[in-house]
Amino acid sequence: MFIKKMNFRFLLVLVTVAVSLSKQDEEANMFIPSLEIDPQSARILLNSNDFESGSADPWYDSSSSTVHWVVEDFTMPSEVNYPPPIPSSGTKYLRATRDAQLSPGFVILRTVEFMALPGDRITFKFWIRSKYTFGNTLELILAIGDTETTLLTLSSYSTSVNLEWRQASTLIPVPEPTVLTLAFYASCGGNAEDAIAIDDIVLEPSDEITTTGLTTVTSTTTVKPKDCAPYFQGNTKVPCWALGNKCYCFTNSNSGNWEQADAFCRTGNMTLLSVETEEEEKLIYNHWQVHPELKSEKYWTSGKFPQKGYNRTYEWATVEPFQRFTYTNWQSGKPGHSDFGYCVYFFMDFDFESGYYWVDYSCYSLYLEYICESV
Numbered sequence: 001m002f003i004k005k006m007n008f009r010f011l012l013v014l015v016t017v018a019v020s021l022s023k024q025d026e027e028a029n030m031f032i033p034s035l036e037i038d039p040q041s042a043r044i045l046l047n048s049n050d051f052e053s054g055s056a057d058p059w060y061d062s063s064s065s066t067v068h069w070v071v072e073d074f075t076m077p078s079e080v081n082y083p084p085p086i087p088s089s090g091t092k093y094l095r096a097t098r099d100a101q102l103s104p105g106f107v108i109l110r111t112v113e114f115m116a117l118p119g120d121r122i123t124f125k126f127w128i129r130s131k132y133t134f135g136n137t138l139e140l141i142l143a144i145g146d147t148e149t150t151l152l153t154l155s156s157y158s159t160s161v162n163l164e165w166r167q168a169s170t171l172i173p174v175p176e177p178t179v180l181t182l183a184f185y186a187s188c189g190g191n192a193e194d195a196i197a198i199d200d201i202v203l204e205p206s207d208e209i210t211t212t213g214l215t216t217v218t219s220t221t222t223v224k225p226k227d228c229a230p231y232f233q234g235n236t237k238v239p240c241w242a243l244g245n246k247c248y249c250f251t252n253s254n255s256g257n258w259e260q261a262d263a264f265c266r267t268g269n270m271t272l273l274s275v276e277t278e279e280e281e282k283l284i285y286n287h288w289q290v291h292p293e294l295k296s297e298k299y300w301t302s303g304k305f306p307q308k309g310y311n312r313t314y315e316w317a318t319v320e321p322f323q324r325f326t327y328t329n330w331q332s333g334k335p336g337h338s339d340f341g342y343c344v345y346f347f348m349d350f351d352f353e354s355g356y357y358w359v360d361y362s363c364y365s366l367y368l369e370y371i372c373e374s375v
């Protein structure tokens, strides 16, 4: 399965290179990273990126799919029937642009390495709209070495009626001068209405934010990468990430039946994953999609059918009293069993075709990887 996942991504890269090499050369020269630049100079380039000159430095497109970031002019939108909202200044911005077939896919915008200082704040404007609610995603990621932290998740603005530029802002959580990169991870759907755009990315070296009358989204993220470390520190089979305001650890080559998985998470003062909301589910799925080192399609959750009680129904067996499911995403026809001894795993498709859903299976006879969640 891992081979399949890797092959698929490799193919994507090949196809992308083959199909769009000339197009990239013409349109996206400014997206080739300025490798010569040192972290201090890169920091200066982050002072203001309004894309009016057509340059994106020190940001560059590192997408390996049919979707790419290109500078779009408001007066010449790629979807004339679904025009973008008017920018508050200038006419240009970065937009996730698909091929002629509107193929959906992942798009990544990344900075070269730069020097961040304590108190640095990143502010930007964004527009995200979709035919279906939560159809598109947009996340701001902080990467220090191999450790990634999600600073902002803006996917909740992905609705059919989001017709405005909004402003988002978050502190870059570093305790001392640190060389790092920032990245936007986005997923753009295949409908003409689906749109993701970014403008006016500014690095500000203090806590002061200028409000401009636009909707301001303030980060509530306080989890730093190091907050995730103590759970299973040193165990490379269980890498952890801070996503939203929780810490999630995905096992790799550490499979077990449900009871073994449940017991393992509890040794780290965590519980098996509980998927209370669609937003949390998307957070997990989006993260899994961009981490090819996560080699499994199936992960145990804390979902379990109870042994006792009235109105017996599946519940999240995390901290007692266990909570019944409110949000659900069962595979069609599931659950096949409503009996004690059945547990729920989360399936995510390596080929990204059938998406993700829940399946019930015997808690004892199936050995799967699993996801632990902080309490």
Ligand SMILES: [Ca+2]
Pocket: 050, 051, 052, 087, 089, 090, 091, 092, 093, 199, 200
């Ligand atoms: Ca602009």
Ligand SMILES: [Ca+2]
Pocket: 273, 274, 275, 276, 280, 373
């Ligand atoms: Ca949860």
